[in-house]
Amino acid sequence: MNRALSIRSNKNSNSSSGARHGFSFSSLRGTVQPELSKKLYKLIKSENHLIQNYEAAGKERLSIASQLSDWGEATTDEAISDISDKIGVLLSELGEQEDLYAHNLDDSRAILKTIRNTEKSVQPSRDSKARIQDDIAKLKAKEPESAKLVTLEQELVRAEAENLVAEAQLTNVTRQKLKEAYAAEFAATIERAEKQIILARHGRRLLNLLDDTPVVPGDIRPAYEHTNQARQILNDAEDDLKDWQPELEDVPSNAELNDNLMPSSASQRQQTLEGSVMGGESVGHHVAGEHLEQNADGSRISSGTSVTTGPVTQANYPQSESVVSAVA
């Protein structure tokens, strides 16, 4: 790991300003993401490719495992036949773990989508505020006495309040979900690793049952007598996998968010604000708010012994599936 302690690309010095203004045709095409959610949209797409690679690797492993077993049988060497078959069993379990890893990555990816969806929903609030400011500036230049200015100023106050809420929701969701998504991803990485270590170590024990002492032409090899031992190693591996428990550094969360993505302790204060601003179309509320209603018991990482990441969103919320399928 002897690289720079940052991997940030230097090419995007213009993108942080671009994030504020670059929404020129976001409303024209359904598939085009608003500027604010573009980066995460792409990242989530890449994560999907990553997951597909692991799924493919898992499948290939299963195929190789059974090919190895079949090859071993065809050698008509009893020792090779037995050992190759048992190694095949371990390899296919390695493949299953790869597949489980892919699924766990997908859960983590779903958590990132919550951030992306909130980003997406915050964009119109920024746009709306900017548009009204723009309208006021134009009108002031053209008709400084226009009665419409008063209406616009009132609209701006509402839009600003709405945007203030939206931005608070965004930072709340972003911090909580980023933490949650990568806590889950690292937990999944540790799970795959620890289980595969169990399998690989028993695999090396298995190999020791294969006598590779060379013979000279015409010699007959001594009979293979390790069938039971080989079977026992598989049993040991199975037992070890069953006994496996996650032992993880705690990643606690302070995010006690209400459905409105505001802190629950401040919900009364928020209630007032919401009453005055978020009349018919509270921004960010529809997309991200619903996810947080089902904080029943949390995702897979909170089922670990020492991990209490606080309220965790389930991966499959029917509400957001339409958004999800457009991306996936």
Add this chain to the structure above:
Amino acid sequence: MNRALSIRSNKNSNSSSGARHGFSFSSLRGTVQPELSKKLYKLIKSENHLIQNYEAAGKERLSIASQLSDWGEATTDEAISDISDKIGVLLSELGEQEDLYAHNLDDSRAILKTIRNTEKSVQPSRDSKARIQDDIAKLKAKEPESAKLVTLEQELVRAEAENLVAEAQLTNVTRQKLKEAYAAEFAATIERAEKQIILARHGRRLLNLLDDTPVVPGDIRPAYEHTNQARQILNDAEDDLKDWQPELEDVPSNAELNDNLMPSSASQRQQTLEGSVMGGESVGHHVAGEHLEQNADGSRISSGTSVTTGPVTQANYPQSESVVSAVA
């Protein structure tokens, strides 16, 4: 791992007999493998796909890592910017480990090729013996008194002796290399796993530097003060990776093969046999023998502290590259 303790497919009950006779058109097409090496040929091909999946996963990880860092910067939230960048560093190292794993799998795959090449080279010896037996049977039926019968019987004795050597070479190579290939593969699995555990555990520590306490609209978050701590976690991860040492169950080998794929203790006895049989075209010697000449210090698994797998073949022997490229 609650599956049957064998993964053998039941469909190939005919293949072990087929392995003896099914070489009908193996000489007509260069790419067609003789029956004997067909299964391993396919397995090695599948292993190549597996390796490609891991290479692709490694690349995708690197891309995601840098995307995450760029996204974090664009949020203009200093805490998210720093944490996402550092997580990106850990993710990219996870990707590097995935790539290293792919390379190690490729080394193991190269060891399996030694078996396949020997299988391939043994086939003509079996064919030749069978053909002479066939010729004798036919001639005996047609011209029992033919003088050619004596010549053929002499040829058969030579062919049988040659085949005896070939089959001994095959079993010697198969057992040794099977053990070696999977000892390497399991060692690589353990290496990836242990290193990724290091990275993931430090990743979870990093996440704890991100305060996800929610804010209410208009609140300003307290300044981010964990830059040094975050940097220290990366340094810790780097140190742990540097300190990593393989701790593996020993997989000792008894295979002390000479260049002729015979036990070195029996080399004198073998010398006699070889002198009488293996005149111009010793079977299996050219293809597999050369690999064993470079047993200098062994492959990557024998560089571990406790692993002494005995003579190990280097992955890149120029001699076999032509065969390799036809397969890959």
